[in-house]
Amino acid sequence: MAARAVGLRTAGRRVAILGAAARLFAAHGYRGVTIDDLGRAVGTTGPALYRHFPGKEALLGAVLVDISERLAERGRDLVSGSDDPGEALTALLRGHIAFALDEPDLITVHDRELGNLTAEDRRRVRRLQRGYVEEWVGVLARLRPDTPASTLRASVHAAFGLLNSTPHSRGSLSREAMADLLLRMGAAALLADDT
Amino acid sequence: MAARAVGLRTAGRRVAILGAAARLFAAHGYRGVTIDDLGRAVGTTGPALYRHFPGKEALLGAVLVDISERLAERGRDLVSGSDDPGEALTALLRGHIAFALDEPDLITVHDRELGNLTAEDRRRVRRLQRGYVEEWVGVLARLRPDTPASTLRASVHAAFGLLNSTPHSRGSLSREAMADLLLRMGAAALLADDT
């Protein structure tokens, strides 16, 4: 058989490129990173990237779609694996917090670079994000049946703002202390009743 | 006397430019806005801006320093005008929420564009931000005397993440409903005790 369409050795390089892209985009913004920067970060020259991705936009798209898919999938799994809504909410909080603490670059890029995607990638990412949000809203709706969905949705977005602030704000606290703090704050904020 | 160094009619234009800069930087990011975009937004051509500001960086600096000063000053006033820490915290929350709801562009730029400032502007903005944060930490320390300052600082940053999410997430809720929601969530999050 002729050599496979994409060489096996390429796989590692692709992953390395995506990692470097996430890191550099988080640090300097999509527009603040050049193709040459990206190449240098993986030990090649800039144009070599075009052997793996059609262009810079596609790279950002791959990063954002990947994050969004992982979040959405993990959200689905955590909720369907829980027995009651209280447990589900805790699982969602812990999962999101772990993600934010372990991959701060991805969280940052996810937050900021939506506007630099192609129309199609943006649609995909938005759809995935919506699904993830609705997972949270569904759980909250069972805990707070008298609160309208529009309020719950706004609450969930606000809670994400809280949880996603970690990349910028974890001071001298240990990872565990920060995880605990965010869990308590997030739960308190989401369960603050409208009385 | 010769005409004053800067004509009076200029003042209005300066304000208009800063407003357009905040709006456009918030929408497309500092690097996504050109000098020509900014000129067009105030009814002139791009290069006319150089009669009012030395360059694009100085423009961003003016926007960010102005926001930071206003926040810091308002914070000081609110705290010194309150009788007890509980009241002070509510005042800080209300003030910050009003700011976030009334000037979402400024909040967005403030959050994202620190990295594009000159070293000196960045120092100034950071100093002002620190002052504002310490105002909150001081109030919180009186309400939660057993919690270490490092934890309180992290809590305040997380609360800012929550409050500053508004520009991106206020759905169909009215301004007032959103303000109430954020006040309740913010207070609950900040007072969530570490037990």
Added chain:
DNA sequence: GAGGGATGTTAATGCTCACTAACAACGGTG
């Protein structure tokens, strides 16, 4: 061990953009 795809390199190419130059009009002051 020869052929050919996959991967990489260096050197264009062409566009965008901040900033500057040269020149015009405006409007207040003597």
Added chain:
DNA sequence: CACCGTTGTTAGTGAGCATTAACATCCCTC
């Protein structure tokens, strides 16, 4: 009403950067 500082316009200029072209190398398969 002539002067001159202020503000604006149009037409460069030069740098940065994504992308492409042309060419080299590597390594798997037969």
